[in-house]
Amino acid sequence: MTKNENFKSKITVYVVVCWILAAFGGLMFGYDIGISGGVTAMDDFLIKFFPVVHERKLHAKEDNYCKYDNQFLQLFTSSLYLAALVSSFAASKVCTKFGRKPTILVASTFFLAGAALSAAAQNIWMIIIPRILLGIGVGFGNEAVPLFLSEIAPVQHRGAVNILFQLFVTIGIFFANLVNYGTSKLHPNGWRVSLGLAGVPAGFLFIGSLIITETPSSLIERGNYSKGLKTLKKIRGVEDVEAEFEQIKLASDIAHQVKHPFKELMKPSSMPPLIIAVLLQVFQQFTGINAIMFYAPVLFQTVGFKDDASLLSSVITGIVNVASTLVSVYAVDKVGRRILLLQACVQMFISQIAIGVILLLNLNATNLLTRAEAIVVVFLVCLFVMAFAWSWGPLGWLIPSETFPLETRTAGFAFAVSSNMFFTFLIAQAFLSMMCHLRAYIFIFFAGWILVMFMFALFLLPETKNVPIDVMVERVWKQHPVWKKFMD
Numbered sequence: 001m002t003k004n005e006n007f008k009s010k011i012t013v014y015v016v017v018c019w020i021l022a023a024f025g026g027l028m029f030g031y032d033i034g035i036s037g038g039v040t041a042m043d044d045f046l047i048k049f050f051p052v053v054h055e056r057k058l059h060a061k062e063d064n065y066c067k068y069d070n071q072f073l074q075l076f077t078s079s080l081y082l083a084a085l086v087s088s089f090a091a092s093k094v095c096t097k098f099g100r101k102p103t104i105l106v107a108s109t110f111f112l113a114g115a116a117l118s119a120a121a122q123n124i125w126m127i128i129i130p131r132i133l134l135g136i137g138v139g140f141g142n143e144a145v146p147l148f149l150s151e152i153a154p155v156q157h158r159g160a161v162n163i164l165f166q167l168f169v170t171i172g173i174f175f176a177n178l179v180n181y182g183t184s185k186l187h188p189n190g191w192r193v194s195l196g197l198a199g200v201p202a203g204f205l206f207i208g209s210l211i212i213t214e215t216p217s218s219l220i221e222r223g224n225y226s227k228g229l230k231t232l233k234k235i236r237g238v239e240d241v242e243a244e245f246e247q248i249k250l251a252s253d254i255a256h257q258v259k260h261p262f263k264e265l266m267k268p269s270s271m272p273p274l275i276i277a278v279l280l281q282v283f284q285q286f287t288g289i290n291a292i293m294f295y296a297p298v299l300f301q302t303v304g305f306k307d308d309a310s311l312l313s314s315v316i317t318g319i320v321n322v323a324s325t326l327v328s329v330y331a332v333d334k335v336g337r338r339i340l341l342l343q344a345c346v347q348m349f350i351s352q353i354a355i356g357v358i359l360l361l362n363l364n365a366t367n368l369l370t371r372a373e374a375i376v377v378v379f380l381v382c383l384f385v386m387a388f389a390w391s392w393g394p395l396g397w398l399i400p401s402e403t404f405p406l407e408t409r410t411a412g413f414a415f416a417v418s419s420n421m422f423f424t425f426l427i428a429q430a431f432l433s434m435m436c437h438l439r440a441y442i443f444i445f446f447a448g449w450i451l452v453m454f455m456f457a458l459f460l461l462p463e464t465k466n467v468p469i470d471v472m473v474e475r476v477w478k479q480h481p482v483w484k485k486f487m488d
């Protein structure tokens, strides 16, 4: 039994099951991220929906950096994120009014519909519309799952439990890479299998959403005190939960005085967690991670691998992504959030600059890198992914889910989700065109952002390790040299 802040808890089988089932929301998100890059690299898919792009691919020798620059092709990848952006606000309302559990159920239903329809697509709109359904699923899932995990976790393990979401994201990406590797050999309908298999994690999430508990915070906030207390006892595995119950009740009393969470969020005292949440997500995307997650196969083809080898290389980055996320599950509640973010900036900066320099010196519009150079690029990409995976990846979701007070938590977190989606959309939509124009300098561009985010983490980001979620205002924001000026 662990004791912290007078909050007692044991880790029970039921609570672990709840964590894992909810984390399937992350798997869905990851699968969607990982699948589209490989699918858009498949000839059968291109011939059916994007014949012009396919034509250009055949003459790719003309220009390495520009072979896939096609706004419509990018719309296939990025439409999902636009839908998720909009739907995360609706998800925040559902989350507050009905709870985290029903929000997860809605997410899984959209995922199931999206997966089924995209596998059956006959024309371009029939692949874009299911992407929108999947996007709505992502909006609902990404809103509810990280909040669910942070609220249900005992304080001393909150970081690790929340990072299960990101761990499942990385497993989803990896699983998608593997699937693409297999289905790229299935002609002419391999891409249908890739898109349709999203139904598997969606099914798990659907069943999971029926089994998991509601969080005590959400029950108590909605006036269900006795059920909230019962649930708290059940998930903590002990009878003596009075102190924690009182703290949640206090937070919920304050929350009840707030009728319009979105208005409340615009007050100066809400700015610190809001600014931090949004910036974390913006910076997360400006690491350039999704240039790699979406387009790794394209990128690896660009540096000279054949189709197969480039898909295989993205499987390698997928493994690195999963394994390195485990590091943060272990470290986040021990070394804290800031150290991870700062260390990763250094590692990501070095790898981006090195990739940029190698490409600048060795890859022009028409040649190929030597085998050795291409392997060094893959190695550097792995170093970059590794650093992201134990820092900005998981913490971009964890920190915004744990720093808002109850009254603005779902609304504030919706801003985090939508910022993530907006910048994911932007990168998905713009990356291939940016690569066409900036060429190898694109990596230097991302490296520049990494410098900015280092400064941000150093000066503006408070440490939230081991602080109970419902006392963040007192313990974190009111104590921080910069942010305390905003607090009443």
Ligand code: BGC
Pocket: 033, 166, 169, 170, 173, 284, 289, 290, 293, 321, 392, 393, 394, 396, 420, 424
């Ligand atoms: C990000 C995604 C990214 C993934 C990579 C997530 O935290 O939000 O945009 O693709 O990490 O593992």
